[in-house]
Amino acid sequence: MKKTLYCLLFSLCVAGCGESSREPTDTAGSADGLAGVTAEVEAYYAANPDFFSFKTPADLPPDLVWENNNHLPEIGSPDAIKGGTQNAAMQDFPRTLRTVGPDSNGGFRAYLLDDTGMTMAHLHPETRDLYPGLAESWAIDEAARTVYVKLDPAARFSDGEPVTADDYLFMFWFYRSPYIMAPWYNNFYSTTYTNITRYDDYTISITTRELKPDLDERVLLLRPIPQHFYTDMGDDFSERYQWEFEPTPGAYIIRPEDVRKGRSIALTRNKDWWAKDKKYWRYRFNPDRIQFTVIRDDAKTFEAFKRGDIDQFGLGLAEYWYEKLPDSDPDIQAGYIHKVMYYNQRPRPNFGLWINTAQPLLSDRDIRLGINYATNWELVIEKFFRGDNTRMNTGQEGFGEFTHPTITARTFDISKAQAHFAAAGFTERGADGILVNDQGQRLAFTLSTGYESLRDVLTILREEAAKAGLDLRIEVLDGTVGWKKVQEKQHDIFFTAFGVFLELYPRFWEHYHSDNAYDRAFLDDGSVNPERKLKTQTNNLESFAILEMDQLIERYRRSSDRDEMIQLAHRMTEMHHEHASFVPGFYQGFFRIGHWRWLRYPEGFSHKHAQGPGEAFVHWIDTDMKAETEAARRDGTRFDPVIRVHDQWAE
Amino acid sequence: MFALTPQTQKKLRRFRQIKRGYYSFLILVGLSALLACGELLINSRALVVSYQGELYFPTYGDFHPGTDFGLDYDYETNYRDLQARFDEADEGNWVLLPLVPYNPYENNAAGGVFRPQPPSAASQHYLGTDTTSRDILARLFYGTRIALLFALGFTLSVYLIGIAIGCAMGYFGGVFDLVLQRVIEIWSNVPFLYMVIIIFSVIPSTVAVPTRIGILLLVMVLFSWTGMTYYMRTETYKEKARDYVAAARIIGASNTRIIFRHIMPNVLSTLITFMPFTVVAAISAITALDFLGFGLPVPTPSLGELLKQGTANLRTAPWIVISAFGTLVALLTLVTFIGEAIRESFDPKTFSVYR
Structure with a gap:
């Protein structure tokens, strides 16, 4: 026994020593290896010459029309006073200060990047036109699917380094790199863009694969990644940069001394911010400090607000x-x-019931239609939301012309619901009033959600559905657990919504393409593959797989014609409505x-x-x-x- | 077998003398009786419906669709509406509703929106409604019933396992005792709350609500039986060394006989003394779990869920937290009083400090 123990100790020691002896070599490697990954990055550029091009300003097409939209209204007010501390609360401490990689997609990202960061241009909150950020001006060549950008030479990261073309080249390497452990980024930045060209330190062009109506946004909303900061990239990226604040060209920085893990975090205004006198930027980002304190309970946060400890509170409910x-x-x-x-006015999060059509019974369209008619959203909106919210009609609401103009959601109707359930074989009511079919199967499904705060909505739906003979078993899960459940496609019916960006047109591929429902959903002749298996970890929560829809989606993704895209979007929305696999809920x-x-x-x-x-x-x-x-x-x-x-x- | 020994009779007499505990016991028995026939007191189903000369008793049994009483829908009859309709039509039909004509699940929005309504005798919401306009009295009533049943099941199971294993450890001793003690030490260090969370995250949701409550009970029992074994083990050890056990063994009594016929009655006082406190622990645990959201599945009525709603609406709907907290305090006080009385009456030392 003792012998084994000694052996164990010895091996531990060996392992430990190995660890410590490896450490210095690593650092040494990065010191003389031309600042860490630079060599690897250069090699990657060289290996992908089609994607990363290096040219001179003389190579720029001569007839470009440079624009910078300097005629848009100012944002903010000249009355704004700089200074002061804004006190705010957050429910959970951010799990990381990275903006990419595991755990980085939390609510705090808005303050690290989405709302405070800077890209080449930004969408004006009133007109939805682009106004300049890091770009001084830009030019669009639709025929070549390319946007040319002159970066503002004054632009600086918060550590004083200039923002240059190299940071954009590096951005593509960074987002395509396996080190960041973010497959979505890897895929998006590999498939959406086909080329980035560096003309000089401050001039680049970026080419997209497809010509879409929002070509300019797709390019100009890209952000630079500071190459000088990410010098030590490797498999340990997520741990190494876990609590490192990336230098930002934006107005707010996070100082290490303000990160009190689990308790509070603060944004500090960069008083030497390079854009502080620029049009569109000068009246914004006013408080000197924004202090976030962790308060885990909503009721407590509200009390803190009422005391004046917190300056503002959302009264959405x-x-x-x-x-x-x-x-x-x-x-x-x-x-x-x-x-x-x-x-x-903006695209609305698609709150509703996502019905997993891969489950037995739920694969029957009559059952799904019945569920549509048996859910009383009108009552929820009228009595729970007090008429403030609006019924959603489709899964793509708030996209202007792209939203279907005439489809309306099916309203609560017990007799219609029962007619559809009867068509599916559920004709008799059991002892408890729930329908049963002739095999004695009860018409019961699990209705799950990850929204603790909206559990009351589900109890109301349940009570109403019982009138139509439908039993909805409610399952309120923790947010993460619920998400895992749908990602594994183990749900019957899931109540959730996807956050929707301020985009020009809705996305269909994510939710309705068979690629995201099954591994090889259809055989080559177009018939259903009998051996298809559910695909997990995708956002096709309805296991929606229709060959015609796939074809429409592919046409939609390729299309560059706005009118054609609108038509296709309407057609797809109709098909989705017909399929009845989604019960539209409400939007605010x-x-x-x-x-x-x-x-x-x-x-x-x-x-x-x-x-x-x-x-x-x-x-x-x-x-x-x-x-x-x-x-x-x-x-x-x-x-x-x-x-x-x-x-x-x-x- | 059922004849009480003079000693037990003396204990019971003393229990009756301790008024606080004795009356608590009577109240709890009365309450349990009420809870047992709760459907007759608090229910949305009518007690009696007289329709076209025929009498219906809808409380227990299958549901009656509205069509049974000449209504135009085939889902469960709303008896309150039915009563209003019969009164209006005045054709000799009548409905007798329970004292509180609501069930713990239905959202009955008197004001048109779902919001907490203060207590009101006119609307028969005697304790008001919760955030989705469900009757608080009904939810408290059925919540208490579930909590008590749960506590009962919990106590019985914990005792069964605890006594069996504890006695065996004490009686057999030696390596068996040593090994099992280590196992129990390890087992009791498994964090209970995490286990509940983990287990509940993997239970498929297709499992019906009663089964899920059963699983919760099972999980709680699995992690709570260890406490009982310590007492049983030491008690058995003590009794085992006494002469009467040796005498029984010489006569040739089997191990089972010795444990159950000779040792058990002599350690009974320990067992009974602990029982009320186990019940208290079970009620508190299920309430706490519900409060944290890991307890009984939604929308099962529960004290913890009401407490949670109450604390979130302290300012705007204090009646929620008052009734939930009041019930919990009353329930736990009753059981604790009973416990102290039992403890005192079973205490061999007559000069106990409890009175």
Whole structure:
């Protein structure tokens, strides 16, 4: 026994020593190996000459029309005051400060990248036109599916290094690299683009594979990856950069001393930000510091807000807007807290019931139609959301012309539901009122969700469905567990929504292409492959596989003609509706907030395409007003109450 | 066999003398009786319906579709509406509803929207409604019933396993005892909450609600029986060394006989003393698990779920947390009082501090 122990100790020691002796060689390698991965990157460029081209400014096509959209309205207000600290809460501490790779797709990414980062150009929140960011100007050559960009020579990362063409070349290497452990990025950056050309330090062109109506957005919304920062790339990427803040060309940085793991994190305004005087940027990103504290419980966060510890609180749920912070609340009536509602227009998250057609019974269209008719969303909207939300009609809502104009969702109708269930063989009601077929099978399905906060919606649907003889067994899962379940395609019916970007046209491939439903769904002659197996880890939650749909999707993806794409989108939406594998739920055509009066927004601020009030960072903290308000709360001074509804973008 | 020994009679007499515990016991028995026939008191199904000269008793048994009573739908009759309709039509038909005419699942929005309604005798929501307009009294009532049943099942199972293994360890001793003790030490160090979370994440959702409650019970029992073995083991060790055990062995009694006929009655006082506290632990555990969202499956009525709703709506709907918390406190106090009384009456030392 003792002998074994010694052996074990010895081997441990050997392993340990091996580890420590390997460490220095590694560092030495990166020191003399021309700053880490540079050699590997150069070799990759050389090995892919079609993708990475190196030319001179003389090679630029002579007839390019350079534009920079400098005529758009300013964003934000000249009244904005820089300074102050904004206090905010978050439910969970970010699991990483990386913006790519495992665990990086959390809610905090908006503050690391999506809302605070800079790309070559950005979509204007009011007009949806592109306005310049890192680019000084750009030129579009549709015939060549190419966008030419002149980068702003003044652009700097937060560590002082200039943003150059090399950071864009490196970006493609980075996103295609296996080290980042992000298959979606690997795939997207390998298949969407076909070339990047470097003309000089500040001039590049990027070519896409297909000519799409949003060619300019596809290129100009790309961001640079600081090559000088990622010098040590390797298989340990995700651990090595786990808590490293990537230098940003944007206004906010995260200092290591502000990262208190599990407790709080803060953004600090970069006072030497290169874009601080530029049009579209100068009135934004105003607070000096944005302090996020972890408060795990919503009810507690609300209490902290009511105390004034937090400056702003989202009042999206009806219970907050009407019950917990009603117009009659003393703080509202005294004008300390302002209540504001903003309508917006943008693609809507597709809340609804995703029916897994690969499950027995659910593969029967009559059953699915029955489920469509047996879910009482009208009641949910009217009584739970108090009529504020709107019924979704299709899975692609808010895409303007691309959204189908006439299809309406099936409304709650017990007799129609029963007619469809009867057609599927469910004619008799059992002792508990649930339909059974002649084999004694009950009409029961599991309705799962990962949304703890919307469990009440499901209990309402369940009670109503029972009237039509349908038993929905509710399963409320933890968010991650629920997501795992659908990704494994083990669900019957799942209640969820996908976040939708501000895109010109909806995506169909992800949800409805058979490639994402089965491994080889169809045989070469177009018939159903009898041995097909469910494909896991895709977003085709309905296991939707129709050959004709596949063909339409492929045409849609190739098409560069806007009208044709619209037609195809409508046709596909119709097919999807016919298939009845999705029960459209609801969408919220607005967002609403409560904020203390010292957190100020520009006069009349209401961005048409905004998703939330803080997205464009046009707000500021008025420290004088904060002192005034705090004094007023002590001595009882009152201000005019402010309850505003900005409905100019109401649909 | 059922004749009580004078000693036991004395213990029972003492139990009755401890008024606090004795009355708590009576109240709990009464409450259990009420809970057992709860469907007659709190239910959306009518007690009696008299329709066209015929009497119906819908409380137990199959559901009655609306068509049975001349309504135009074939799902479960809404008896409250039926009553209103009969009263209006005045054709001699009548409905007798239970005291609280709601079941714990239905959303009955009096104000048109689903929101917590304060207690009101007029709408017969005597404790108000929860966030989706379900009757709190009904949910509390059935939640308590489930919690008590759960606690009962839990206590019985834990005792069965704990006694069997504990006695065996104490009686056989030696290597058997040594090995099993180590096993128990390891087993009791497995974090219980994580196990519940993990196990529940892999249970297929097709499993029906009662089965899932059963699985939860099983998991909890699996991780709770160890505590009982320690007491049983030491008690058995102690009793085993006594002369009467040696005498029984000399006569030729089998191990089983010695354990169950001779040792067991002598360690009974330990067992009974612990019982109420095990019940308390079970109720608290199931409530805590529900509060955390890992307990009984939605939408099963439960105290923990109500507590959670209550704490989230402290300001706007204090009646939720008051009734849930009040019920929990009352229930646990009753059981604890009973426990203390039992403990005192079974205590051989007469000068106990409890009174």
